[in-house]
Amino acid sequence: MPAVPAPPTIARVILDTPLPQLDRLLDYRIPAGMEGVVPGVRVSVPLRSAQRMAQGFVVELAVQQEHPGPLSDVEALVSSAEVLRPEVWRLARAVADRAAGSAIDVLRLAIPKRQVRVEKSWLAARARGAVEPAPLETRPTRVDGYRDSDIVELLAGGRVALAVDPGVVSQAGVWVGRWAVALAQLAARTVAEGASAILVAPDHRDARQLEAALAALLPDDRMVRYDSAQSDAERYRGMLRAMGSSPVVILGNRSAVYAPATRLGLLAVWNDGDPLLHEPLTPYVHARDAALVRQEQQGGALVFAGHTRTTEVQRLVELGWLGELGPERPRRARVVATAHAPGAASDEHARIPSLAWREASAALASGPVLVQVARPGYAPGLRCAECGTPARCRRCGGPLQQTRVAAAPTCLWCGVAEPGWRCVECRASRLTRVGAGTTRTADELGRAFPGTRVVVADGEHRVLEVDERPALVVATRGAEPIAARGYRAVLLLDGERMVARETLRIAEDCLRWWADAAALAADGAPVMLVGVGGRLAAALSTGNVTAFAQAELADRRALGFPPAMRVATLEGLPDAVAAARAALPAGAEVIGERAVEGRSRAIIRFDYAAGAAVARAVRAEVVRQAASRRKPVPGAPRTGRAPLPLRAHFDDPAPFEES
Incomplete structure (x- = not known):
């Protein structure tokens, strides 16, 4: 035997x-x-x-x-x-x-x-055998607007950058974007074919749209919320439900990419350029990168969808790793770019050009109009009225802002009020306002359109939807509510202020903010982009976001910037950072180093092919430094856990953000 x-x-x-x-x-x-x-x-x-x-x-x-x-x-x-x-x-x-x-x-x-x-x-x-949902009695769902042969090929294990139509539609009594319907139909079809789907969205607004779109296609027991915004009990319950053998749709924010799914048929990430998908906790992995790794391990379809395309996704398309898939007869928002007349930037009454003003006035007769602005509050910027020096916080050095009329200036970073502010240059105490936030814009438009309802939507005023009655909806980027049947006109203000921010991704971000807002317009409604011209305005007006992503990636490649190259930040004690630099393999280049308050930070750049070797070398040094830390003296009082001598942050966006 x-x-x-x-x-x-x-x-x-x-x-x-x-x-x-x-x-x-x-x-x-x-x-x-x-x-x-x-x-x-x-x-x-x-x-x-x-x-x-x-x-x-x-x-x-x-x-x-x-x-x-x-x-x-x-x-x-x-x-x-x-x-x-x-x-x-x-x-x-x-x-x-x-x-x-x-x-x-x-x-x-x-x-x-x-x-x-x-x-x-x-x-x-x-x-008791009562954890599995009832058998699903449904036929494969058609994905509206796309050729069925393309969908069959995708769900057989394809990887695509998915272009979606702008506009809103009603699902189960809730108005949602067409993008949400497309992803929900893909997920429902995946479940009908016997596999689970994971849908990753940046925030609660996007997840709410996906949930409403899914509710029209699947029973509740086939949908699982797996979201860091949930309570601990709800999130734990969602994880246990996702562990079952029956196929379900798992919906959540960036952590949903790690949800259990034994048979994974679809992994879709919406709007991968949104910074909310970048994990702020160690090891700081973006949901897009985790999705790429998971699809390689488990197979199934991989989808990166958006109204625009990031340079990271464009790089994968150009490598042939991702395909491209769009609607059979794509829709396009009706965008008109308008520039200010010379000298009009200082004239508050010329903030909205006459053409945009006429379009908004006409649209208000039939429904709501969206006005997107750059910042919340009353005056998002303050300067010394005497010498023009920007007003900064005495505590942390952050910019001061005014959140309400006649309110004391407060720091944008730490929130501390500065009622006794004085200019560091000329010692004057009088401030002048720079720009107009949501509150000030709402006040001005309320006076210009007496009797018209004005709605403010920003971080302090959470508004998810508005009805189809006439209204002026003033919102910051990303906080725009959905309007029933879509907005009758969309005004994109403060464009010149948005593009003036000095970050590597600002052009990508602006195009994404504007395209997402334009997608909330009713079919055929005008979208007015104010104060911006050139390549950005052309990309939004023509809808050719692919050419824009190609040009952006070409510029990054010429400069050796991400995502053409990978970067990592090493931060810690100076001797620990120096040891890590010495341990780097060939091909890793140090492009900057500085010391702050006894700690050092070095930025290294390397090719994707060298990524594994660089990660191994850095990790070995992190472990060595941590293991050689001096142990606390027995009997001595503990003052809290000391920071590690060395920390590594791969694909860190911070060095390319505004200082």
């Missing part, structure tokens, strides 16, 4: 610890009599060097130990729910390695904090 294989007695565990030197699988012995230790569960294990207990996840089981010395026992089984799925572990490990980070930091984004009550309820339902 063949020998019966011995049961596994070794659990390989990834520890939930911030120490980079422990970012590896550790072997622990499963004690006799302990049941339920399987891959994916939470366990408690001892850390002998620290003489304390730590929690972690079992990644795999083994019969033969890899560690040559004696092993510690697993202390306890914390939970029998297999919350770490194999596909999530592979993704976390690969994403962390690409960014020279720790896998557990990625898993903290992927797996919410344990909610005992929610988990017990789910385990009880699973024991």
Whole structure:
């Protein structure tokens, strides 16, 4: 008789610890009599060097130990729910390695904090066989506006940059963008064919549109919200639901890209140029990059959709890694670019040119008109009335602004009021306003159109939708509400102020802000772009965003800037940064370094082909520096956890942002 294989007695565990030197699988012995230790569960294990207990996840089981010395026992089984799925572990490990980070930091984004009550309820339902949704009785959904043969090819595992039509339509009584309907139909068709779909959107406004579009196509038990804006209990419940074997649509913000999905048929990212999709926590991985890694690992369709195209996506298109897919008969917003007359910039009454003024006046007779401005508040900029020096905060150096009429100036960065401000140059105390925010623009338009309803939508005034009655809707970029049947006209103001911001991505960002606002217009309604000409205005007017992305990428390539090249920031103690620089492989170039308050920051540039080698070298130095930190003196008072000697931030946008 063949020998019966011995049961596994070794659990390989990834520890939930911030120490980079422990970012590896550790072997622990499963004690006799302990049941339920399987891959994916939470366990408690001892850390002998620290003489304390730590929690972690079992990644795999083994019969033969890899560690040559004696092993510690697993202390306890914390939970029998297999919350770490194999596909999530592979993704976390690969994403962390690409960014020279720790896998557990990625898993903290992927797996919410344990909610005992929610988990017990789910385990009880699973024991009864009641966690799976009812069988789905639906036929494959057509994706409106696209050739069915293209959709079949895409869902067979294609990767595309998806162009979408502007405009709004009604879904389940809610007005949403046509883009949301297209992605919802793609997801519903994926589920109908037996696979799960993940839809990633930057913020709650986009997720709300997707949710409404999905509600018209799928039952509630086939939709899972997986969003960092949810409560801990709701997010944990969403993760458990996504772990089922039945196909579902998982919808959320940037963390949804890590949601469990054993059979992944579609991964779609909306508006990948939005900075909200860049993870602010270590290892700082953009949702777009995580999506690229996941699709390579699991297959399925990959979609990057938007009204515009980022240079990152354009680079992948030019490499042939992404295809291009657009509507069969594309729609286009009716955009007219208008410039101010000479000298009109200082004239508040000429802020809206006569042509745009006439279009807005005529449109107000039939419905709402959208007015997009650059900044919220009353006066987004303040200067000394005597010498013209910009007003800055005495505490942090941030720019001062005025949020309301006659209000004291406040700092845009730290929020501290400066009622006794004096100019650092001439000691004058009188301020003059620069520009007009949402509140001031609403006041001016309210006087110009007496009796017309005025709605303000910005960070302080959250408005998601407006009805089709006549109204002037003054909104900041990204905060525009959706209007029933679309806006009858759209005015894009402060264009010259938006493009004046000194960042690498400002042209991309402006085109995205304006195109997203223009997409809210009713079919055939005028869109007026004020104060901007040249290549940007031509791209918006003609709708040829692909040519604009090509030109932007060509400029970046000539300068050696991202995304033509990859960059990373090394920050820490000067000797640690110097050691990391010395350990860099050939092909990595240091393009800048500076020291601030005893810490140093170096910016390195390298080609994509050298990315893996650079990440390995930097990670090895991070681990070495962390392991060699001086231990605290026994008995000495603790003053909090000291920062790591060295930190790495790959694909860091900060060096190319405005200083």
